[in-house]
Amino acid sequence: MKVWVEALTPKQIVLFSYLQEELSGEVFLTTRDYDLNVELAHRLWRKFYVVGRHGGRSLAGKLRQSLERSHRLAQIALIESPDVHVTFVSPDSSRVAFGLSIPIVAATDSPHSDAVNRLTLPLSKLAVIPSFTAQELSTYAGLTNFVTFEGVFELARVFREKEPREHHARELGLEPLGYAIVRLGEEKSYYYYLSRRAALDAPLQLATYLLKTTDLDLLVYPRYPDQARAARHALAPWAKRVKFLEGPTDFLSLEFYAVLVVTGGGTMATEASLIGTPAVSTYPGRLSVFEYLKARGFPLYQYPLSTDQLGRLVRRGRQPRSWEQVLARLRGLFQDPVRVLADAVHAAAGG
Numbered sequence: 405m406k407v408w409v410e411a412l413t414p415k416q417i418v419l420f421s422y423l424q425e426e427l428s429g430e431v432f433l434t435t436r437d438y439d440l441n442v443e444l445a446h447r448l449w450r451k452f453y454v455v456g457r458h459g460g461r462s463l464a465g466k467l468r469q470s471l472e473r474s475h476r477l478a479q480i481a482l483i484e485s486p487d488v489h490v491t492f493v494s495p496d497s498s499r500v501a502f503g504l505s506i507p508i509v510a511a512t513d514s515p516h517s518d519a520v521n522r523l524t525l526p527l528s529k530l531a532v533i534p535s536f537t538a539q540e541l542s543t544y545a546g547l548t549n550f551v552t553f554e555g556v557f558e559l560a561r562v563f564r565e566k567e568p569r570e571h572h573a574r575e576l577g578l579e580p581l582g583y584a585i586v587r588l589g590e591e592k593s594y595y596y597y598l599s600r601r602a603a604l605d606a607p608l609q610l611a612t613y614l615l616k617t618t619d620l621d622l623l624v625y626p627r628y629p630d631q632a633r634a635a636r637h638a639l640a641p642w643a644k645r646v647k648f649l650e651g652p653t654d655f656l657s658l659e660f661y662a663v664l665v666v667t668g669g670g671t672m673a674t675e676a677s678l679i680g681t682p683a684v685s686t687y688p689g690r691l692s693v694f695e696y697l698k699a700r701g702f703p704l705y706q707y708p709l710s711t712d713q714l715g716r717l718v719r720r721g722r723q724p725r726s727w728e729q730v731l732a733r734l735r736g737l738f739q740d741p742v743r744v745l746a747d748a749v750h751a752a753a754g755g
Contacts, residue, residue, distance in 0.1 A: 405429035405753050408486035408506070410477075410497035414440045414652075415671045419511075419560045419742070420490060421448040426746035432484065434477060434497065436469075439627055443652045453480055456496075470496050481506065488753040490745070495523040502527040507752040510548070511745060513557055513693055515540035530748045532741070536696040551748050555738030556693055558675040561656060563740055567727045568660035568679075576623065576647050580661040581722055583621040585676075586611045588631045589668020589686065603668045604631060606686035606707050608638045610666045610714075615642040617711075618718055620663055625649045663721035670694070677704035678734060680725040682717040684709065700737065 406429055411417040417435060424431045433452035435441045445452045456473035459466030473496040481489075481500055489501035493512045501508050510528035512521065515537050525531055526547040533541060535552040544550075570580045589603025614620055624639070624646060626632040632648060639646045655672070656679065659665055665676035665683040670691050673683035677697055685694065686707040697704050703720065705713070 405488070405750075406484065406486045407431045407749060407753075408481065408484060408489045408497075408501070409433045410489070410491040410494045411435050411441070412438070412492065412494055413671075414444055415557070416492040417441055417444045417448060419492070419557050420745075422560055422564060422742040423490065423746060423749070424450065426742055427749060429487075432486075434480060436473065440652045447652065455480070474500055478504070488749055490749060491524070493517070493520050493524040495520060498524040498527045509745070509748045509752045511557065512541075513537060515692060516689060529752045532745050532748050534693070534696070534741075536692055540692060551744060553739045553741055553744040555741060556674055556678070556697070557741050558671060558678060559734065559738055559740065560742045562675065562678055562731075562734060563742075565656050568657035569654070570657075570661055572654045572657040573661045576649070576653075576658075578621055578623060578647065578661075581663055581724065582619075583623055583662055584611075584614055584664040584666060584721075585623045585625065585658060585662045585672070586635075587625040587665070587667035587669065587672050588627055588635065590627060602686065602688045604634055606688075607666055607668050608635060610684065610686065610707065611635075611639060613711075613714065614664070614666075614718075615639065615645060617715075620718070621645045621647065623647050623649055623658065623662075660725065660727070663718055673704055677702040679727075679730050682721045684714075684717070 407427055409420045409431060411420050411433060433445060433449045434455050435445055437454055437457040442454055455476045456469050459469035477497050477500045481504055486506055489506045490509045491497050493510050498508055508528040510524055510531045513534050525544040528548045530551055531548045532551045534556055535554050538552055573580050586607050588607050611622055624635050626635055659676040659681050660679050662681050665672055665681055667673045668686050670685055670687060670693060673685040674693055676683040682703040684705045684707055694704050
């Protein structure tokens with residue numbers, strides 16, 4: 405069996421990389437030049453193609469890149485002749501696979517990404533989704549076959565990583581349980597289209613507050629060079645307490661030994677809260693994954709918060725955590741999403 409995987413973000417590249425060990429036969433990746441994708445592909449994948457790049461802020465740019473990528477992906481698919489296609493709802497690859505009659509296994513945890521879901525889920529043979537999204541995605545129940553699991557996709561890495569190591573923080577000049585992580589938002593994405601300033605402003609407001617009111621150092625993780633410049637300017641008065649991360653590293657270790665994680669998105673907040681680190685997302689909208697995890701007692705919050713709430717989160721985050729206890733709790737509550745995905749791939753290829 406040959407499996408073609410399309411991953412458009414670092415989260416997806418990491419998640420799907422585990423399929424290489426779960427599936428027999430050849431598994432190859434297509435991705436785009438965006439964020440840390442290329443570096444992670446080199447680290448984690450035996451075979452991959454870099455096809456196109458992010459389309460930028462404008463709708464015209466997004467459409468142009470999508471069309472160009474689809475053309476090049478079709479050429480790769482014709483040469484490779486895969487038996488099944490796996491994608492985290494990429495419109496580019498889904499259109500190609502559907503056109504070439506390659507069965508599609510889609511994965512998504514984002515009912516709010518309505519436009520992307522409309523372009524991909526109806527083309528999929530199977531769709532792997534967390535159970536808590538089933539109701540919101542029920543519109544597509546007659547167009548694809550859902551495979552649900554208990555948990556979130558971020559568990560894939562948590563279940564497979566070795567115990568976090570303090571030296572990853574120390575190598576960056578950070579003291580374990582003496583720093584916070586600030587990840588800026590994806591301002592060029594579809595879901596930030598109507599509120600791009602929030603992607604930068606809200607995380608930096610929280611960063612400034614932490615620098616003014618605590619003794620924490622900050623590890624800032626920008627997505628683009630212009631974001632890095634804006635963050636350096638805004639945080640210049642505290643430059644000695646601010647580090648910038650510009651390449652791939654052991655994020656799980658950094659999150660585990662952080663007091664707090666602030667992010668403009670959802671992935672890092674979700675992962676941090678799973679391993680016991682308080683997390684605040686400044687994403688300007690409702691995310692069902694947050695409600696799901698909060699209901700189960702994980703320390704995941706959305707901006708804005710009161711100063712009292714932030715103070716309590718910082719105090720909670722300073723408490724040491726046990727990796728063994730974290731894993732035991734997670735394994736008692738949730739399924740492994742990679743095994744669910746692998747079973748879906750076998751079903752789609754053999755059906």
